[in-house]
Amino acid sequence: MATIDDVARTAGVSTSTVSYVLSGKRPISAPTRLRVEKAIRELGYRPHAGARALASSRTQVIALMAPLRVDVDVSVIMQFVTGVVTAARTYEHDVLLLTQDDAAGLDRVASGSMVDALVVMDIEDDDPRVPLLATLRQPTVLIGLPHEAAGLSCVDLDFEGAGRLAVRHLSARGHRAVGLVGSPPAVLERHTSYAERILRGFRSEAQALDVQAGHVACESSPSGARAAVDSLLAAVPDVTAVVVHNEVALPFVVSALHDRGLRTPEDVSVLAVCPPEVAESQPVPLSSIDLPAHTIGAVAVEMVMARLDQDHPAETRLLTPRVVDRGSVHDRSAVPEPGVSP
Amino acid sequence: MATIDDVARTAGVSTSTVSYVLSGKRPISAPTRLRVEKAIRELGYRPHAGARALASSRTQVIALMAPLRVDVDVSVIMQFVTGVVTAARTYEHDVLLLTQDDAAGLDRVASGSMVDALVVMDIEDDDPRVPLLATLRQPTVLIGLPHEAAGLSCVDLDFEGAGRLAVRHLSARGHRAVGLVGSPPAVLERHTSYAERILRGFRSEAQALDVQAGHVACESSPSGARAAVDSLLAAVPDVTAVVVHNEVALPFVVSALHDRGLRTPEDVSVLAVCPPEVAESQPVPLSSIDLPAHTIGAVAVEMVMARLDQDHPAETRLLTPRVVDRGSVHDRSAVPEPGVSP
DNA sequence: CTGAAAGCGCTAACAC
DNA sequence: GTGTTAGCGCTTTCAG
Numbered sequence: 067m068a069t070i071d072d073v074a075r076t077a078g079v080s081t082s083t084v085s086y087v088l089s090g091k092r093p094i095s096a097p098t099r100l101r102v103e104k105a106i107r108e109l110g111y112r113p114h115a116g117a118r119a120l121a122s123s124r125t126q127v128i129a130l131m132a133p134l135r136v137d138v139d140v141s142v143i144m145q146f147v148t149g150v151v152t153a154a155r156t157y158e159h160d161v162l163l164l165t166q167d168d169a170a171g172l173d174r175v176a177s178g179s180m181v182d183a184l185v186v187m188d189i190e191d192d193d194p195r196v197p198l199l200a201t202l203r204q205p206t207v208l209i210g211l212p213h214e215a216a217g218l219s220c221v222d223l224d225f226e227g228a229g230r231l232a233v234r235h236l237s238a239r240g241h242r243a244v245g246l247v248g249s250p251p252a253v254l255e256r257h258t259s260y261a262e263r264i265l266r267g268f269r270s271e272a273q274a275l276d277v278q279a280g281h282v283a284c285e286s287s288p289s290g291a292r293a294a295v296d297s298l299l300a301a302v303p304d305v306t307a308v309v310v311h312n313e314v315a316l317p318f319v320v321s322a323l324h325d326r327g328l329r330t331p332e333d334v335s336v337l338a339v340c341p342p343e344v345a346e347s348q349p350v351p352l353s354s355i356d357l358p359a360h361t362i363g364a365v366a367v368e369m370v371m372a373r374l375d376q377d378h379p380a381e382t383r384l385l386t387p388r389v390v391d392r393g394s395v396h397d398r399s400a401v402p403e404p405g406v407s408p
Numbered sequence: 409m410a411t412i413d414d415v416a417r418t419a420g421v422s423t424s425t426v427s428y429v430l431s432g433k434r435p436i437s438a439p440t441r442l443r444v445e446k447a448i449r450e451l452g453y454r455p456h457a458g459a460r461a462l463a464s465s466r467t468q469v470i471a472l473m474a475p476l477r478v479d480v481d482v483s484v485i486m487q488f489v490t491g492v493v494t495a496a497r498t499y500e501h502d503v504l505l506l507t508q509d510d511a512a513g514l515d516r517v518a519s520g521s522m523v524d525a526l527v528v529m530d531i532e533d534d535d536p537r538v539p540l541l542a543t544l545r546q547p548t549v550l551i552g553l554p555h556e557a558a559g560l561s562c563v564d565l566d567f568e569g570a571g572r573l574a575v576r577h578l579s580a581r582g583h584r585a586v587g588l589v590g591s592p593p594a595v596l597e598r599h600t601s602y603a604e605r606i607l608r609g610f611r612s613e614a615q616a617l618d619v620q621a622g623h624v625a626c627e628s629s630p631s632g633a634r635a636a637v638d639s640l641l642a643a644v645p646d647v648t649a650v651v652v653h654n655e656v657a658l659p660f661v662v663s664a665l666h667d668r669g670l671r672t673p674e675d676v677s678v679l680a681v682c683p684p685e686v687a688e689s690q691p692v693p694l695s696s697i698d699l700p701a702h703t704i705g706a707v708a709v710e711m712v713m714a715r716l717d718q719d720h721p722a723e724t725r726l727l728t729p730r731v732v733d734r735g736s737v738h739d740r741s742a743v744p745e746p747g748v749s750p
Numbered sequence: 751c752t753g754a755a756a757g758c759g760c761t762a763a764c765a766c
Numbered sequence: 767g768t769g770t771t772a773g774c775g776c777t778t779t780c781a782g
Contacts (some may be wrong), residue, residue, distance in 0.1 A: 067521070067545075069759055080769045085761060095767060112519040116467065117759035119458030120774045127504070127522075140486040148476055151507045160517065162469070163505040165493045175502065177454040179409070180469075203409075288691045317659070318691065349630045349660065411775055422753045427777060437751060459775035462758045521759095 068109035077105035088113065119179065127160050128370065129181040131195075133167035133188050137250040137286050139313035142359050143187070145341055146209060149363020150185055157371045169198045176202045183370040185209065185363075189220075191257035205373035207366045211259045217380055219369050221362055224384035225260045228355045229267025232309045232337055233277055235389050240398030241307040241335065243278040245298040247319050248311050250290070251283045264311055264339065278302060284315045291318030295326065306398065307335035313344050320348065331396035342390065351392040358385060410451035419447035430455065461521065469502050470712065471523040473537075475509035475530050479592040479628050481655035484701050485529070487683055488551060491705020492527055499713045511540045518544045525712040527551065527705075531562075533599035547715035549708045553601045559722055561711050563704055566726035567602045570697045571609025574651045574679055575619055577731050582740030583649040583677065585620040587640040589661050590653050592632070593625045606653055606681065620644060626657045633660030637668065648740060649677035655686050662690065673738035684732065693734040700727060 074081045079098055086092045087102045094102075105111070119125045130150050132143055151161045162181055164171040167188070172195060175181050182204060186195060189210030199206045200216035207219040229246075236244050246268050248254070249261040265281055272279035280302035284294035294315070298305060310319050316338055320330060328334045330350065338345050338354040345354035365383060372378035416423045421440055428434045429444045436444075447453070461467045472492050474485055493503045504523055506513040509530070514537060517523050524546060528537060531552030541548045542558035549561040571588075578586050588610050590596070591603040607623055614621035622644035626636035636657070640647060652661050658680055662672060670676045672692065680687050680696040687696035707725060714720035 067519075070761095071759080081760080082762080082770080083768060086768090089761080091762085093767065098768080110519070112516075112521075114462065114759050115520045115522040116458040116461030117774090118761080120456065120462050120776085121759075121761040123761095123774080125458065130505075134486060134490055141482045144476060144482045144486060147505070148507050151505060155508070160522070161505050163472075163489070163493060163503050165490050166497070174454075177409075177452070178457045179454075180457040180502070287689060321691070347629060349663070412777095413775080423776080424754080424778075425752060428752090431777080433778085435751065440752080456775050459758090460777080462760085463775075463777040465758080465777095 067114070068111040070111070070113065072109055073102065073105045073111045076109065077101045123179070125180060125182050126158055127162050127181045128154055128367070129162045129164060129172065129175045129184040131164040131167070131172060131184070131186045134165050135167070135188060135253075137252050137314075138188065139286070139340075139344075141344065142313055142341055142357065145343075145359030146187055146363040149360035150367055151363075152360075153364035153367035157367065159367075159371075167195075169195045172202075173198060176204050183207075183374055185366045185370060189259060191259050191262065205370050207370045207373075209362060209366055211263065211382070211384075213259075215380075215382065219373065219380045220382040221365050221369060222260065222384060223357055223362065224387055225263035226267035227384070228339055228387035229264040229269070230271035231267075231387050231389065232339070232355060233268055233271035233275060233279070236307045236309075236335065236337065236395065237271075237275045237277050238399070239307075239335075239395060240400075241277070243302050243304045243306055244272065244280075245302050245305045245308040246279070246281045246311065247284045247291075247294050247298060247308055247315065248281060249283060250285050250312070254283055261311075268309065278304070280305065284310075284312050284319070286312060286314035288318040291315040292322045292325075295319055295322040299326065305334060307337065307395065309337045309339065311339040313340045316340065316344065316352070317348055320350070320352070331394050335395040337389070337395055345390070345392060350394065352394040353392045354390055355387045356390055361385070409456070410453040412453070412455065414451055415444065415447045415453050418451065419443045465521070467522060467524050468500055469504050469523045470496055470709070471504045471506060471514065471517045471526045473506040473509070473514060473526070473528045476507050477509070477530060479594050479656075480530065481628070481682075481686075483686065484655055484683055484699065487685075487701030488529055488705040491702035492709055493705075494702075495706035495709035499709065501709075501713075509537075511537045514544075515540060518546050525549075525716055527708045527712060531601060533601050533604065547712050549712045549715075551704060551708055553605065553724070553726075555601075557722075557724065561715065561722045562724040563707050563711060564602065564726060565699055565704065566729055567605035568609035569726070570681055570729035571606040571611075572613035573609075573729050573731060574681070574697060575610055575613035575617060575621070578649045578651070578677065578679065578737065579613075579617045579619050580741070581649075581677075581737060582742075583619070585644050585646045585648055586614065586622075587644055587647045587650040588621070588623045588653065589626045589633075589636050589640060589650055589657065590623060591625065592627050592654070596625055603653075610651065620646070622647065626652075626654050626661070628654060628656035630660040633657040634664045634667075637661055637664040641668065647676060649679065649737065651679045651681065653681040655682045658682065658686065658694070659690055662692070662694070673736050677737040679731070679737055687732070687734060692736065694736040695734045696732055697729045698732055703727070 073084045184206040187209045189208045191213045193212045282294045282298045338352045342356045345352045416426045526548040529551045531550045533555045535554045624636045624640045680694045684698045687694045
């Protein structure tokens with residue numbers, strides 16, 4: 067492998083000159099720049115990442131911890147991941163992927179100076195990784211919202227707002243009894259923040275608008291979906307709309323409703339909370355509150371880069387939810403009294 | 409951050425001694441080892457990855473290129489990815505994730521000495537990345553089977569064997585007319601090797617066993633699945649079993665069959681080719697030829713590490729396919745003549 | 751069993 | 767606008 071000295075020699079300049087044409091950190095005359103670039107091309111020169119990291123304290127790598135928990139839809143995780151990777155490349159960074167959910171991995175890559183910054187997914191309300199992250203010298207952004215962010219940046223969809231928006235959207239279309247089919251019990255038990263936040267928003271807005279609201283957890287499986295539907299129908303017999311925040315169970319919830327003789331959207335409306343791709347690719351496309359996973363990943367990178375390059379202060383960014391109509395929410399407001407469907 | 413010299417100083421030894429207790433590359437007396445370890449603990453010392461890479465030419469990182477192509481089921485990709493990441497940790501390595509499918513990314517991380525080795529997924533028959541990879545000084549293993557491996561290691565499920573096994577399995581159970589619902593046209597068009605290999609095995613075994621065989625490509629969508637089922641039924645009206653090698657379309661193929669009045673498995677048997685998790689989590693579990701994606705990822709890492717540590721020669725490993733019965737293949741061999749179902 | 755010291759390849763003062 | 771050079775923090779001969 068050619069080194070920077072080889073390049074300098076064949077270009078007839080000093081090593082620093084080569085370094086500076088590479089970094090652009092000082093002006094170089096056109097002729098020398100050209101000679102250097104030619105030498106680089108001829109020798110197929112690539113700076114040695116380790117040497118560069120050692121000298122500059124910059125690795126051009128960020129860590130991404132993407133725990134592949136059961137019950138969390140992998141396609142959603144993948145969206146976050148690609149969002150992060152794509153955005154990172156934009157900032158000349160690569161991504162080191164950690165899939166095991168432990169503080170040790172974060173500590174290893176950060177303390178060992180393998181990365182310039184960290185992005186951590188699937189944050190729980192009281193997440194054991196947060197205190198560690200707060201001690202690192204590299205900036206971190208959390209995807210999710212812990213109870214105590216300890217000075218770290220956070221980014222996520224505003225799930226509480228999404229819960230409210232869902233109820234408001236349905237209420238405005240004449241629905242007076244709505245259900246939320248949510249995350250699996252395991253997700254709730256570990257107090258993953260989004261599950262609790264959407265529920266809070268859902269309930270508070272239902273109360274405010276005097277809408278009857280039921281919530282059921284839902285295992286991410288066909289049988290789990292059937293059970294959830296049954297228990298929701300038992301709890302809220304008059305339910306006319308159901309919000310589903312569970313990508314894996316989503317298709318099964320819809321088919322479970324059908325199996326019980328409830329058509330979508332004539333008998334019961336369905337509003338999903340999921341990435342647009344998921345809502346579109348259902349057997350019948352579903353209206354949804356989009357979870358812009360790819361975007362969130364990209365924003366996480368932007369935030370972390372802003373902290374690195376301009377030591378921008380920490381902040382929390384909650385993306386505003388919006389409803390995308392794909393026809394699975396029925397407008398009942400034309401029907402004055404809940405009556406017999408045609 | 410504490411450096412190795414800090415550790416040496418507080419332990420009262422030389423830097424090389426610290427280095428050697430860390431690497432274990434030469435014997436250290438118990439007392440000094442203990443003193444050094446204590447110092448390391450007290451200072452919270454972590455070797456600087458860049459410095460180590462510079463001095464040792466080892467980064468303890470491997471690159472994984474996992475192109476997230478449309479039409480390829482993300483959950484399967486994720487299985488490969490976690491297989492690779494988990495196995496890599498076993499060898500004290502981390503994983504740098506590349507998601508964009510280009511030779512440039514591979515060249516960047518390899519020529520820049522960011523990684524010790526590379527694992528490349530989703531190899532096409534005539535893959536443009538292969539010639540580049542062959543020139544790198546880092547060992548590479550391909551997940552998939554290109555036409556010309558150029559001296560690189562390869563690992564994959566034996567898809568040709570899987571195609572044969574599928575036909576043999578169905579034939580042994582009395583099926584004389586079988587279909588293969590395969591990858592999307594786009595996958596076939598880019599000559600992704602597994603799609604062609606399974607088809608070759610499927611056809612050759614059908615011919616050998618005198619079984620009528622039809623093949624249709626299948627877009628990864630509900631409508632694509634319906635279209636594929638229709639065209640298969642048109643081509644092979646008497647079909648009694650269908651092999652599905654398309655994780656995304658799988659549930660829709662099954663429901664399309666049902667919509668056409670064909671029950672599983674009484675009227676038409678279904679044999680999937682997919683990871684066990686996918687086959688199990690269908691609305692009704694499906695018998696399958698397991699695609700051990702996690703294992704393949706892990707084997708890829710083992711192979712690449714063997715080349716690194718023991719410069720083991722390149723080789724190609726094809727994992728033997730096997731059928732896992734989950735009840736979706738009907739045994740017709742008891743029925744002497746194809747007759748009316750009860 | 752342990753130490754001294756020469757790099758590894760690059761960046762960034764500091765000179766001119 | 768360009769060159770010289772002192773590190774960055776580690777590994778690994780070479781000595782003892």
